[in-house]
Amino acid sequence: QSALTQPRSVSGSPGQSVTISCTGTSSDVGGYNYVFWYQQHPGKAPKLMIYDVTKRPSGVPDRFSGSKSGNTASLTISGLQAEDESDFYCGSFAGNSWVFGGGTKVTVL
């Protein structure tokens, strides 16, 4: 049950694309297609942005997309907007548990 590895921060200018990586193991990210991504603004509850690696809940803009290769999942934000500035957490089902990443702060320059 070790935490997934995410970069501590990424940044981009408005309109640019940024990608956040999320590296786990064959026991979590690599072993299940149940990777998810949450966005969290300060003092707020997490909001689901991507689930089952690539799926977007209703209401999430298609600027957000997910993918996975082996033990590493990725979240890409295209057309970066000011309101995207927040923390993003990846996570994965891991059998009889879940594991999260340490979080990535997205800064819009």
Added chain:
Amino acid sequence: EVQLVESGGDLVQPGGSLRLSCAASGLTFSNYNMNWVRQAPGKGLEWISYIHSGGNTIWYANSVRGRFTISRDNAKNSLYLQMNSLRDEDTAVYHCATSGGYRFGYWGQGTLVTVSS
């Protein structure tokens, strides 16, 4: 509107105990699997426990197994977390969250547990 409202957070000394509650409304609570997820100050999310909708399957993270006990009362639309032998590193905001399809759906705003002497 679905609401999950946590309560019971407090300042407690190391080695002490605390019981958290999560009151659910706006959903058929007995149909939902439930979890506790915590977030230490300035840190990331950590899943700590799961209970099946019927209460018959329970999982714990290694970090809390043997010290924390999750339970639910479907008649009262409530989820609980009994926390014993608390440590400094248990200091966090504790959220309850529904799970379905291997992801977390509805979240509460959380209740703060501070373990300090």
